[in-house]
Each structure stands twice: as C-alpha cells, then as structure tokens.
Amino acid sequence: MHTVKEVSKLLDLTEHTVRFYTDKGLVPSVQRDKNNIRLFDEESISWLIGVKYLKQCGMSVEDIKSYVDLCLEGRSTIHERYEIIMKQKAIALTQLKEAKQRAKYMEEKANHYLDIINGVVPDDTNPKEWESINSNSPQKKRTS
C-alpha cells in the first residue's frame, strides 16, 4: 500500500495532481484508511498510469472519467472502449512524430549555435535568428 507522496514520486506527478485525479474519480480502486488517508495498491497505480497516459494524449479529465466509468461497467462496453483507445492510439502516434521533429529541431538549433560560438559560421552579427534552421519554409538568401 502506498501513499500519495509515494505514487507521486513513482509516476512523476505532483501530489496535488494525484489528489486531484483521485478526487475526480479517475482512480476508482483507491481506498482510505481509518485516518482518511488515501491508500494506493498495485491496481490503483495501474489505473493512475493509464490515466496519466490518456491525459498526455490530450483527453480532458471529464472524458477520462467517462472512460473509467465505462471500464467499471464491464464487458458490455468493450467496443466503445476499444474505439476510444484506438483514437488515443492514433493521437499518440502523431505525438510521437511531433516529438521526433521537435527533438531534431532542438538538436539542429543547438548545433547552429555551437557553430557560431566556435566561429565556424562567419560573423553573423545581424541576427536573422531563425534562418537556415527549419525545413518547412523555403530559404531566402540574405543580400548583405
């Protein structure tokens, strides 16, 4: 059995957030002891992990709550739940692509700065800051 503090560390959430989620009913298996303290067992932690991932997919707390309720209703809602997860899966894959782009962008940017620092790039005092970095817009030659 684990306390709020423990699971917050384990899942890298703030204690506030963990309480917030449990209070909203997103972790149905969480119990209280005689002193009214939230106690998380392994199942609760599993729920919380799922909630965290769904949240990261961009689902609202309200929608996650609906999904959790569907889970609690049992087998009869299995198709509905499948559709939801398939949707979130698609979103997760899109996010994965974006994350790759983002990481690539930051790396190129860092390398660009490093080149300037090391004097590899000729003195570029007038800062066309964002030039020659992104692949999305056609490059424009500087006249100077």
Add this chain to the structure above:
Amino acid sequence: MHTVKEVSKLLDLTEHTVRFYTDKGLVPSVQRDKNNIRLFDEESISWLIGVKYLKQCGMSVEDIKSYVDLCLEGRSTIHERYEIIMKQKAIALTQLKEAKQRAKYMEEKANHYLDIINGVVPDDTNPKEWESINSNSPQKKRTS
C-alpha cells in the same frame, strides 16, 4: 505574405493562438498593413515554428518572450541562448521517450481489447481493467 488564417493552418495552430503569440511579442518580425492586418513573411513563419516547438517543450510564454528578446540582442547573448536550447533539447529527448512509451501502451491496450472482443481471452467479466498491461508495476497473478 500570409494572414493569420493561413499560418494557423500551415502550423496547425488556432487563429486565436497565433494572434495570442504575436500580441505577446513572440513573433517580432510580424508586420501590419495599412488596414492593421497582421502579415507574416517567411521569417515570421520561421519564428512561429520555433515558438511552437519551444512551447511544446513546456516553456512558458513569458520565458519564450525572454528568449526571443535575447535573440534580438544579437551575438552577445549567444552563450545564454545556447544554454537555453540545450536545456530544451534535453526536455525534447525526454518527451520523445515518453511519447514512445505512450504509443506502446496504447497499442498494447488496443490489442488487449481486441483479444477480448475476439474471445481469445477467456471470459473476463469481472474487469481487472488495467491488469497485465503496464510494465511499470510488478504483475500480480489473478487468483481466479
């Protein structure tokens, strides 16, 4: 030259968000025409792409503003900017890992549901919903 609507489509941001960012000074190169309409050239779009990525790394609008201002100050701030980007790069890499985990989780979940739907998994009416899915917590054998 592009309007708010055009760049919002191009970068997959809402028009509200594009206006919000420009009004906050995150896109310094954006101009207005005689009718006070925001006009984005290629440079503005490049800025906006950078802003978008920094935002996705979790930087606050305020911090991005500070960074943009550093950019505008020119070469003298290059080391400071380099540090910032290195930090965001590290964050981006962490996000990439998380995105992979998330995508994997959703895929396993979807497959699990599919197994249930197809009757591959023996009738599991009592829903230990989150079991045998996540790799983070030690598995507990069901007694039933």
Add this chain to the structure above:
DNA sequence: CCCTTGCCTTCGTGTTGCTCGAAGGTGATA
C-alpha cells in the same frame, strides 16, 4: 449603389487543469 460574404480587428469573459498556501489532524520519535 447597396448588400452580402468573408475575411480581419479588438476586447472581455469563460474554462481547464493544475498550483499553491493556509489551517489543521495524526502518529512516531527525542
């Protein structure tokens, strides 16, 4: 010439999801 369409503008309020701090209870240790 006017009117509709469709874009743009500003402004001000609403929403979500935390985030923080206050105020206080419990229980083990010095």
Add this chain to the structure above:
DNA sequence: TATCACCTTCGAGCAACACGAAGGCAAGGG
C-alpha cells in the same frame, strides 16, 4: 510534551488558451 513529517480539506490564483460579441474593410453580384 513537543517537534517532526506526514497526511487531510478547502479555496483562491494562474497560465494558456477558447470563445463570442461587435465592428471595420474590400470585393463581387444583383
């Protein structure tokens, strides 16, 4: 007994949009 180190609830505050109202400008059609 007192001081930790936890836990609790509650309520206010905040960032980053999201949205809608109200209105301006320009082009095209009747």
